[in-house]
Amino acid sequence: MKILHIGAKFKIAALIVGSLLGIYTMLGFYLLPTLVKSKLPALILQETGxxxxxATVRFDPFSLRLxxxxxxxxxxxxxxxxxxxxFFVDVNGLQSFSQKALVIDxxxxxxPxxxxxRDKQGAFNFKDLFSNNNAAKQDSSKTFPLNIVKLLLAEGKLDWEDAYFTNPEQETIYPINATIENLTTLADKQLSLGLSMELKSGGKLEWQGLAGLKPMSSSGHIKLDNVKLSRIRSLALQDLVNLDLQGYEQLEADYEATYVDNKFNVNVSQGKFELHDLQVSATALDKAELNSLSAQTKLMPSGHKALVTMPKLSVQGIVFNLQNHELTIKSVAANDADFKAWLNPEGTLNYESLLPVAKTADSSDExxxxxxxxxxxxxxxxxxGGLSFxxxxxxxxxxxxxxxxxFKLTNFSNKAGASLPFQFSTGFNKSxxxxxxxxxxxxxxxxxxxxNVxxxxxxxxxxxVDKFARLDVIDGKVAVSGNVSVIKSVQDKPAIKFAGNTKVVDFLTRDQVKNKDFIKWGSLALSGIDADLSANQYNAETLVIDKPYVRVVIxxxxxxxxxxxxFAEPNKRETGTYKSAEPEAQKPKFRLGRIQITDxxxxxSDLSLILPFAAQVKSLDxxxxxxxxxxxxxIKVDLKGNAYDLAPVDVKGEINPNQGYYNVQINFTGMPMPLISSYMVQFAGYKVEKGKMSLELNYKVADRVLTASxxxxxxRFELGEKVENPNAVSLPLKLAVALMKDSDGKIRMHVPITGSLEDPKFSITHLITDALVNAISRVITSPFHALASLIGSEEDLSTISFPAGSAELDKQQIxxxxDLVKALKTRSELxxxxxxxxxxxxDWPAVSDxxxxxxxxxxxxxxxxQQGGxxxxxxxxxxxxxxxxRLMEQLFAEKFPVMVEKTLLGTLRLVGSKADTNTDEFYAVAKDKLSAIIKPEEQRLKNLAAERAQAIARYIVQKGGIPNERVFILDTAIDPIREGKEIVSLLSLKVD
Structure with missing residues (x-):
């Protein structure tokens, strides 16, 4: 009975276990999936709306597979x-029980x-899933024990839609494949990660590595391949960078990342970054700008102007430590890169409007x-590389x-004192x-x-050049060689210095008005340059100019x-003395040892003259x-050259423009005067037939006063034909020329001038003209003084004196x-x-008798x-x-009856006197009285004047041997203007 009782107990236990298993089986295989399938959507709807x-939920309660x-x-x-x-989950129950953690195989x-x-306001479509009110309060100090042996994600897909930017964008990432092994929340355990994903637009991410959650760490290898730059900009930067990016990038590196004690650190090694087929252009060009692009401009496929093209940019050997702020790169290389830039009409660089503008940080959030x-x-x-600007x-x-x-730079480092050797070379404008x-x-x-340029x-x-001159630069090449030094000063202002040489060769300009050569030279070399830009100081040893030329036209x-x-300076004052407001300390300081001119x-040309004038100066050294x-x-000046290939020119002097001091001597030797006939025509109305001129000009300016010699x-000066010029000086120039010539046929003149530069009417041309007129006028006004000087005489040969009433020449006048004859023989033209x-x-008292x-x-x-016959x-x-x-007695008695009386004998005598007709006294008184009442006769005086002129002419011609055709008697003059009381006949000179 006891055995039956025990058996019954086993049956009951088995029945219970079987029932429980049945129930567990029914719950696991049927009821739980049904509940999940039916209740999960409702729960999600309740929690998320x-x-x-x-579609299907399966759970194996025995293998714990979901x-x-x-x-x-x-x-x-x-x-x-x-x-x-x-979605498949395989839970290892035994391991979970033994490890006291959820273990998922x-x-x-x-x-997936x-x-x-993301909408226009920046809100994401999952925003409503995260509500603080429904979030369960969790103890962050406790971590749920979890261990996932292997996690697989196969053929995942991410659809991204972004309406936040100006131009909405979409992108799909597919496929996404990931393998994670040993994912655990336990400390000191690392997972193995393998991830790959591809962008629909192109590009792939591959990630292989290890990671741990406690502490957070990761290491491995990451690679980005063929990611299009245009997608990066469109998806993340389109409203920040106003650039169109074309090309693709490649990134590959080994890394280590940790997050310990709230400190994040990343180490990168064996890093490599490459850009391929890079093209950067502005995303928007206005119509005017598009029309302005030349045919040679390289266009993007979209029609935008390519600012940057670069077939490849390679950055190799990247080593990076975030915590220590260290970045080491083995090499950065770019080949065949091409850049285009321009300065906009308002003066801004085209890149300024394309790059993002940094926002000013709030001081409280520094x-x-x-x-x-x-x-x-x-x-x-x-x-x-290439740059077009x-x-x-x-x-x-x-x-x-x-x-x-x-360009090559080696051993770059931003450490203090690190030396960075570099080399740079480029062609410029093809030549x-x-x-x-x-x-x-x-x-x-x-x-x-x-x-070296x-x-x-x-x-x-x-x-x-067009900004300030109507001048075409036809030719010219610049070369520069030297050394530039840059040192940052205490005031954070870099001190820039240059020492070296510069040269401009084959320089040629033509004016746009006449299309003729204006300024040119064969070579201009500035050597020994020592320039300090920060101190505004510029020094040089020598400026050598070979074959300089300038065309000057009045x-x-x-x-x-x-x-x-x-072009006139816009702020130049038209009147008054301009004084710069620039502080003395800011004015440039300069010194040039010497300017050397060769050939x-x-x-x-002077077109302001009646007859236009042109001259050449050559061989100026x-x-x-x-x-x-x-x-x-x-400044010391010493120049030599020649005019017209004939007349040597010598310029010497000293100049101090800072103090307004000038002392310059200019010498012209043997200048052919017919070549400067235009100036003679302008000055005196005559051309020049013959002659050579030498000038010794000395100009001094001191204290704003000009003194010139x-x-x-x-x-051998000879005037040519006369040219009508109403502005010519009114001077008997031919006579002046004849008088001014010495015995050798040379004219010597000393013409001093002086004037104040402060005088608003100051004109060097007027001063010289006035001085020349005065010098010639002195000769004209004293022609006989000039004539006498030819024979070394001091006599005044312009007058010949005579006794009263006489036409006889005395010894002195002879x-x-x-002397006059001798002088006239030296000047045949006079x-x-x-x-x-x-x-x-x-004269009348003398001729009244x-x-x-x-x-x-x-x-x-x-x-x-009356007697007839x-x-x-x-x-x-x-x-x-x-x-x-008898006739005297008769006429005296008739004219002066009260002065005579008859004597007893019937003769006449003076009243009150014993003088009668038998005495000389009577006739002397009668003669005086009768002569006194005779009115001066003009004709008799003219006759006397004519006799005097004839006497002079006879002596000059007959005794002196002067040809008669050179001597002219003019109309006589009665009481002409004279100096003193001397009785003179006037002489004058004339040249036809």
């Missing part, structure tokens, strides 16, 4: 949010799909000070190209070459660079051709020395006439004019004619002494 569905299939979670609008085809998620979307980064790069190399600030934009650009070779230090900033053509910079309105070519030349901004410095020597003169006050005698002759003639003219009457006394 979103609809969800599960399988969900066909799961979908929708968004509120009905779109799919999350879904998967199959395998988790497989097949074909998730859609992430980041904590961090340790500076240490950056080391073994090699930076750029090969065969266009300056659109100009009316006619200028394009400059630099290609090929080769030029620029080379830089030097060392630089980043902190503190300094650099020592050897500079060759063959830079100046004609490419024509548009810059136009009809007397303005110079420079006025037409050079210089110039074309000079010499130099200028001691040029300096020092106030007391004096002009010594002129003219040899001597003067002999003609002598004689103007006989008589002076009533002195003759008038009285003629009156007596007329009385006698009347008596004879042949008539007789008074001039043929001969009066005897007896008739003379």
């Amino acid at each position: 979103r609809n969800a569905s599960v 399988n969900l299939q066909g799961f979908q979670l929708q968004e509120r609008n009905g779109q799919l949010f999350v879904g998967f085809d199959d 395998k988790v497989v998620l097949s074909k 799909v998730i859609r992430i979307a 980041p904590a000070q961090q340790a500076p980064w240490t950056v080391n790069i073994d090699n930076i190399v750029l090969n065969n 266009e300056d659109r600030t100009l009316k006619k934009p200028v394009t400059m190209t630099a290609k090929p650009i080769d 030029g070459l620029i080379k830089l070779d030097g060392n630089a230090v980043v902190q503190p900033l300094s650099a020592q660079v050897a500079v 060759e063959g830079v053509e100046l004609e490419n910079f024509q548009a810059y 136009k009809k309105d007397k303005t110079i051709n420079f006025n037409d070519i050079m 210089g030349s110039s074309d000079f 010499g130099g200028v020395s001691d040029i300096s901004s020092e106030r007391k410095s004096t 002009n010594n002129i020597l003219i040899d 001597g003067k006439l002999d 003609k002598l004019e004689i103007k006989g003169a008589a002076f009533q006050e002195q 003759d008038a009285l005698y003629d009156q007596l002759k007329r009385i006698k003639a009347a008596e004879i004619n 042949r008539k007789i003219q008074p001039e043929y009457v001969v009066i005897s002494d007896q008739d003379y006394r």
Whole structure:
């Protein structure tokens, strides 16, 4: 019975266990999946407000394997949010029990799909899933023990939709495959991770590594391959970077990452980053800009202008430590990169508007000070690069190209004092070459660079010349060689210095007005340059100019051709003395040891003259020395050349422009005067037939006062034909020329001038003209003084003196006439004019006796004619002494009856006197009284003047041997203006 009782107990136990197993089986295989399938969507809807569905739920209660299939979670609008085809979990119960942790042997998620979307306001489509009100409070200090032996994700898919940016974007990541082994929440355990995913637009991520959760750490290898830059910009940067990016990137590196004690650190080694087929362009160009692009401009497929093209950029050997702020790179290399840049009309660089603008941080949110980064790069190399730059600030934009650009920098480091050796070279505008070779230090900033520039053509910079001159730069090449040093000063202002040489060869310009050569030279070399830009100091040893040339034209309105070519300065004052407001300390300081000129030349034209004038100066050699901004410095000038290939020109002097002091001597020797006929026509209305001129000009300016000495020597000078010029000086120039010539046929003139530069009417041209007129006028006003000087005489040969009433030459006057004859023989072109003169006050008393005698002759003639017979003219009457006394008595008694009375004998006597007709006293008184009442006879005085002129002429011609055709007697003059009371006849000179 006891055995039956025990058996019954086993049966009951077995029945119970069987029942429990049955119930467990029913619950596991049927009831639980049914409940999950039916209740899970409702629970999700209750918690999230979103609809969800599960196609199939399977659970093996014995193997603890869960399988969900066909799961979908929708968004509120009905779109799919999350879904998967199959989710499989294999729980290891025994291991879970033994390890006291949930141990899952395998988790497989097949074909999961998730859609992430962001709206225009930046809100994500899963925002409503995270509500703080419904979140369960958990003790973060406790971690649920979990160990997943293997987790697989197969053919996952992520759909990304972003409407937050200006241009909405979509992207799909598919397939996503991941393998995770030994995923655990236990400390000091690491998982093994393998992940790969691909972008639908192109690009792939591969990640292999290890990771731990406690502490958080990871290490492994990550690789990004063929990720398109355009997608990176569109998906993350389109509103930050106004650039269109084309090309793809590759990134590969080994890494270690840890998060311990709230500190995150990343170590990267064996890093490699590459960009392929990079093209960068502006995303938006206005219509005007698109129309302005040239045919040579490289366009993006979308029609945008490519700013940067780079077939490959390679960064190799990247080593990175986030915590220590260390970055080391073995090499950075780029080949065939091409850059395009331009300066916009408003003066901004095109890249400025394309790059993101850094926001000013709030002072209250200033980041904590961090340790500076240490950056080391073994090699930076750029090969065969190119740069095209266009300056659109100009009316006619200028394009400059630099290609090929080769750059190499070794051992780059931002550590203080680290030396950075580098080499840079590039072609410039196809013909030029620029080379830089030097060392630089980043902190503190300094650099020592050897500079070499060759063959830079100046004609490419024509548009810059157009801003201030109507001048075409036809040719010219610039070369520079030297050393540049840059040192950061205490005031954080870099001190920049240059020492070396520069040269401009084959320089040629033509003015746009006449299209003629304006300024040119064969070579201009500035050597021994020592420039300090920060101190505004510039020094050089020598400036050598070979074959310089300049064309100078004075136009009809007397303005110079420079006025037409050079644009006026916009702020230049028209009146008054301009004084710069620039502080003395900021004014540039300079010194140039010497300017050397070889084989210089110039074309000079003066079109303001009646007859236009042109001259050439050639073979100009010499130099200028001691040029300096020092106030007391004096510039020394020493130049030699020749005019017209015939006349040597010598210029010497000293100039101090800072103090307004000038002392310059200019000598011209043997200048052919017919070549400067235009100036003679302008000055005096005559051309020049013959002659050579030498000039010694000395100009001094001190205290704003000009003092000049002009010594002129003219040899064999002959005037040519007369040219009508209403502005010519009114001077008998031919006479002046004849008088000014010495015995050798040379004219010597000393013409001093002086004037104040402060005088608003100051004009050097007027001063010289006035001085010349004065010098010539002195000769003209004293021609006989000049004539006498030819024979070394001091006599005044302009007058010949006579006794009162006489035309006889005395010994002294004959001597003067002999000197005059001698002088006239030296000047065959001179003609002598004689103007006989008589002076009533002195000559009439002397000739009144003759008038009285003629009156007596007329009385006698009347008596004879009354007697009948042949008539007789008074001039043929001969009066005897007896008739003379009789007629005198008769006429005196008739004119002065109260002065005579008759004696007892019937003769006449003077009243109150015993003097009668028998005494000389009577006749003397009668003669005086009768002569006094005779009115001066003009004709008799003219006759006397004519006799005097004839006497002079006879002596000059008959005794002196001067040809009669050179001597002219002018009309006589009565009482002409004279100096003193001397009775003179006037002489004058004339040249036809």
